[in-house]
Amino acid sequence: MNFGGHTRMSEQTPSSHVFVEPNLVSASEIVPEKLAWLWPGRIPLGKITLLFGDPGLGKSLVTVDLASRVSRGAAWPDEVGGVPRQSGEERKPGRVVMLSAEDDPADTIVPRLRAARADLTKVELMNGVRSTDGKTRFFDMGEDLCVLKLALDMLGDVRLVIVDPLSAYLGQTDTHKNADVRGLLAPLAELAAKYRVAVLCVTHLNKAQGGRALYRATGSLAFVAAARAAWVVCEDQTDKGRRLMLPAKMNLAKDTTGMAFSVVSVPAEEVGAVAWEPVPVDMTADEAMDGSGVKEKVTGAIEWLKAVLKDGPLLSGEVEEEAEKWGFSKATLRRAKEKAGVKSRKRKFGEKGEWEWYLDA
Numbered sequence: 200m201n202f203g204g205h206t207r208m209s210e211q212t213p214s215s216h217v218f219v220e221p222n223l224v225s226a227s228e229i230v231p232e233k234l235a236w237l238w239p240g241r242i243p244l245g246k247i248t249l250l251f252g253d254p255g256l257g258k259s260l261v262t263v264d265l266a267s268r269v270s271r272g273a274a275w276p277d278e279v280g281g282v283p284r285q286s287g288e289e290r291k292p293g294r295v296v297m298l299s300a301e302d303d304p305a306d307t308i309v310p311r312l313r314a315a316r317a318d319l320t321k322v323e324l325m326n327g328v329r330s331t332d333g334k335t336r337f338f339d340m341g342e343d344l345c346v347l348k349l350a351l352d353m354l355g356d357v358r359l360v361i362v363d364p365l366s367a368y369l370g371q372t373d374t375h376k377n378a379d380v381r382g383l384l385a386p387l388a389e390l391a392a393k394y395r396v397a398v399l400c401v402t403h404l405n406k407a408q409g410g411r412a413l414y415r416a417t418g419s420l421a422f423v424a425a426a427r428a429a430w431v432v433c434e435d436q437t438d439k440g441r442r443l444m445l446p447a448k449m450n451l452a453k454d455t456t457g458m459a460f461s462v463v464s465v466p467a468e469e470v471g472a473v474a475w476e477p478v479p480v481d482m483t484a485d486e487a488m489d490g491s492g493v494k495e496k497v498t499g500a501i502e503w504l505k506a507v508l509k510d511g512p513l514l515s516g517e518v519e520e521e522a523e524k525w526g527f528s529k530a531t532l533r534r535a536k537e538k539a540g541v542k543s544r545k546r547k548f549g550e551k552g553e554w555e556w557y558l559d560a
Contacts, residue, residue: 237358237397238265238275240452244358245395247388247425249448251402251416252432257442257462257473258401259302260311261432262361264473265399266295267317269359276458276475293358295322296350298338300367307470314465314472325350339370344386351394360391363401366417374418384425400426412447412484427451431484435459437497437534447484456481486530500527500535505558508541512557515543 235244242248242265252258268275272292302308304324312322327335328343338346340362351357362368373379391398402422404415412431416423423429429448435441445457456479462471503525507513522532535541540559 242397243451244397245392246427247398249400249426249429253404256432258432260473262363263311264315266322267315269293269295270318270321277479294354294356295359296357297361298325299363310468310470314468314470338368340368341370341383357396360396360398365400365402377419377421380419380421412488433487443487445484445487481533496531497534500531501539504535504539508558512555515554515556518556
């Protein structure tokens with residue numbers, strides 16, 4: 200038999216009488232599509248994104264904030280004047296499906312959504328799976344993905360699915376075996392692509408110390424491998440009240456910055472909410488989670504910066520070059536710059552595009 204100019208052959212699998220053949224598609228037959236974003240440059244549509252960090256740092260509050268923005272078609276935290284970071288990106292209200300195993304809907308999730316000003320009519324909580332005999336059971340990613348598909352079909356305009364935490368919905372899957380995890384997440388990735396929804400999965404850090412942030416997500420490395428973007432939520436080691444959401448993996452965008460936020464109280468709802476800082480953070484998860492003497496290094500860099508800039512502005516390149524000689528990394532210098540009140544601006548004279556640093560009086 201022939202197809203596509205090639206001879207078609209079939210093989211019988213050793214364990215059955217089923218014949219199999221390669222499922223080949225010519226690259227020439229695939230129509231290229233532009234990558235679409237939920238949060239431009241940070242959370243892609245049609246893909247799995249991983250959000251991980253230690254308990255108690257606000258990961259679930261971040262998911263609620265994102266759900267609220269999607270439900271209202273509201274601006275993202277890093278948009279200036281409501282203008283998307285990337286041109287051509289469409290921002291419109293959409294539905295959100297939330298699977299939350301750790302928080303009570305009535306006393307926690309809904310009050311948090313209200314505090315974040317979500318459109319509650321566009322947020323759906325999937326509390327389990329109901330069978331035709333009226334019985335309900337917990338959602339199992341391995342067995343019930345068809346139920347999530349049915350929910351997406353019923354709702355029609357879902358843009359975000361939140362799974363918090365992912366580990367609660369894996370059933371009997373051995374989360375430390377790459378093959379088992381890949382077999383579970385591959386259909387989820389296909390579902391995300393088919394419906395062009397962003398799937399945001401929340402998980403915790405493992406107990407390992409040191410190494411790249413990418414390897415700190417709980418369970419098999421297949422979790423991170425399945426995600427097209429991965430974000431770490433961690434403390435700012437120089438300001439314990441400040442949280443950082445930093446890129447650990449981003450295959451789809453270049454020069455990705457992080458974001459900073461704090462958790463504020465909303466007395467009317469008796470819950471907390473996320474307050475984002477509008478200026479992105481130029482730091483990676485690896486840099487932030489390298490905790491060896493960070494505070495002391497930053498303190499020293501702050502004093503050094505103030506000393507070298509006390510007599511007037513200097514070109515940024517000159518400052519960075521000199522800082523390296525003194526043993527300050529670029530990450531330490533960036534943190535010190537922010538803490539010391541050092542600002543950047545383009546010079547009014549000299550070569551076009553030159554930036555200088557100066558102390559903000």
